[in-house]
Amino acid sequence: MNSLRSLPSIEQLLQSATELIGTYGRPLTLDALRETLADIRARFKTDLETALPSTDLILAEAESRLAAWTKPTLLPVINATGVILHTNLGRAPLSRAAIGAMTEAAANYSNLEYDLSTGRRGSRLIHTESVLQKLLGVEAALVVNNNASAVLLVLSALAHRKRAVIARSQLVEIGGGFRVPDVMKQSGAKLVEVGTTNKVRLSDYENELADAALVLRAHRSNFKIIGFTEEPDFASLVETAHKAGVPVVDDLGSGALIDTARYGLAHEPTVQESLAAGADIVCFSGDKLLGGPQAGIIVGKKDLLDKVKRHPLVRAVRADKTCLAGVTATLLHYLKDEAEREIPVVRMMSLTADRLKVRAEAWRQALGVGEVVESESTVGGGSLPEESLPTFVLALSVKSPDKFLKKLREANPPVIARTENDKILLDPRTVFEEQDETLISILRSLL
Numbered sequence: 528m529n530s531l532r533s534l535p536s537i538e539q540l541l542q543s544a545t546e547l548i549g550t551y552g553r554p555l556t557l558d559a560l561r562e563t564l565a566d567i568r569a570r571f572k573t574d575l576e577t578a579l580p581s582t583d584l585i586l587a588e589a590e591s592r593l594a595a596w597t598k599p600t601l602l603p604v605i606n607a608t609g610v611i612l613h614t615n616l617g618r619a620p621l622s623r624a625a626i627g628a629m630t631e632a633a634a635n636y637s638n639l640e641y642d643l644s645t646g647r648r649g650s651r652l653i654h655t656e657s658v659l660q661k662l663l664g665v666e667a668a669l670v671v672n673n674n675a676s677a678v679l680l681v682l683s684a685l686a687h688r689k690r691a692v693i694a695r696s697q698l699v700e701i702g703g704g705f706r707v708p709d710v711m712k713q714s715g716a717k718l719v720e721v722g723t724t725n726k727v728r729l730s731d732y733e734n735e736l737a738d739a740a741l742v743l744r745a746h747r748s749n750f751k752i753i754g755f756t757e758e759p760d761f762a763s764l765v766e767t768a769h770k771a772g773v774p775v776v777d778d779l780g781s782g783a784l785i786d787t788a789r790y791g792l793a794h795e796p797t798v799q800e801s802l803a804a805g806a807d808i809v810c811f812s813g814d815k816l817l818g819g820p821q822a823g824i825i826v827g828k829k830d831l832l833d834k835v836k837r838h839p840l841v842r843a844v845r846a847d848k849t850c851l852a853g854v855t856a857t858l859l860h861y862l863k864d865e866a867e868r869e870i871p872v873v874r875m876m877s878l879t880a881d882r883l884k885v886r887a888e889a890w891r892q893a894l895g896v897g898e899v900v901e902s903e904s905t906v907g908g909g910s911l912p913e914e915s916l917p918t919f920v921l922a923l924s925v926k927s928p929d930k931f932l933k934k935l936r937e938a939n940p941p942v943i944a945r946t947e948n949d950k951i952l953l954d955p956r957t958v959f960e961e962q963d964e965t966l967i968s969i970l971r972s973l974l
């Protein structure tokens with residue numbers, strides 16, 4: 528008959544657990560051993576015939592607890608969905624230069640807020656400002672945590688308790704919980720809606736411009752209004768607002784700096800066009816079509832941006848040094864006209880169906896199963912709804928597509944794919960070439 532008394536004591540176990548202590552530290556190891564012993568005692572009490580485990584088995588059980596407790600929950604995954612800016616998969620993967628700059632900033636002290644010429648306190652805002660001035664010809668710029676905070680900050684600084692005019696057709700919700708009217712209310716601005724859901728005219732704006740602090744144009748991003756619609760072109764809206772002495776703020780969202788039409792997509796309004804049309808301030812994301820780290824970029828007129836920079840919220844939404852380094856490195860790719868070669872998001876958009884067909888074909892040959900079929904990749908990330916890029920995918924017929932998708936998600940690294948007509952589709956557009964081998968070996972082990 529077993530007896531709980533023959534179980535080793537915590538002290539004895541700790542003496543045998545030097546390796547675990549070396550890896551996980553003594554307090555956590557002690558915790559794991561205690562829990563493991565308690566578990567064994569409980570199992571024994573419900574079943575007296577149960578065999579008592581050896582010291583080695585107890586240590587192994589403790590180790591699996593320790594491994595589970597310390598396993599990161601944020602894991603790299605292989606994105607085989609063909610959605611380039613998949614918000615749930617972390618939006619834009621970064622260029623090598625951006626990764627390098629962020630690593631440097633993270634590992635070292637820097638002149639983040641230190642003026643090397645005077646030896647005095649400096650401003651973190653200057654690091655991205657000069658490259659944005661050069662690239663976009665703007666007077667001033669400011670980089671904050673994300674575009675949602677950029678819009679909130681600008682409205683708070685310029686329209687708190689004042690009238691902010693916006694078209695009803697732009698009062699949309701973008702992605703997880705960014706609702707334009709709610710953000711406007713949160714800033715303390717008095718929301719003045721003009722026009723109707725589908726139609727807004729210049730005269731609708733004109734009637735409300737007296738005493739307005741600003742006009743906001745919000746890009747509808749992931750939403751499209753079709754049919755009987757009307758909206759004044761942006762340049763005329765700016766002209767009308769300026770005649771009444773009212774500045775115009777443009778929330779562009781994705782913030783394309785290059786014309787997406789060159790990849791056969793619809794034209795996404797660019798930051799340069801918005802500035803050329805006369806926008807006083809333009810806000811956009813760092814990690815959508817720009818292809819950089821999460822950030823909100825605010826560019827425009829100096830007098831307005833000076834007000835924004837002085838607002839107390841600036842401190843609450845400021846970008847950290849790694850973000851500033853990554854944004855600057857990403858913007859430099861545009862300045863040096865090498866975006867398509869260096870920025871993964873742009874490169875993925877530029878891949879032709881012919882090239883992707885070769886990749887999908889190579890996957891099929893390596894696996895010896897499946898078929899290569901025409902399909903569509905999308906941009907995602909709240910940009911270019913209804914638009915797609917022609918691609919070729921590897922289509923696999925499996926018994927239970929849902930179970931297969933689950934197994935792919937449980938792989939190391941997890942693989943995210945999609946199904947269509949009961950087939951598993953794997954799109955090479957969003958899979959890095961250096962991931963091909965890993966992907967193939969995961970698929971082989973599951974098929």
Ligand SMILES: *Cc1c(COP(=O)(O)O)cnc(C)c1O
Nearest residue numbers: 673674675746748779780781812
């Ligand atoms: C995506 C988007 C936002 C939010 O930007 P985040 O960088 O995700 O905070 C705000 N406005 C528009 C128009 C957008 O498309």
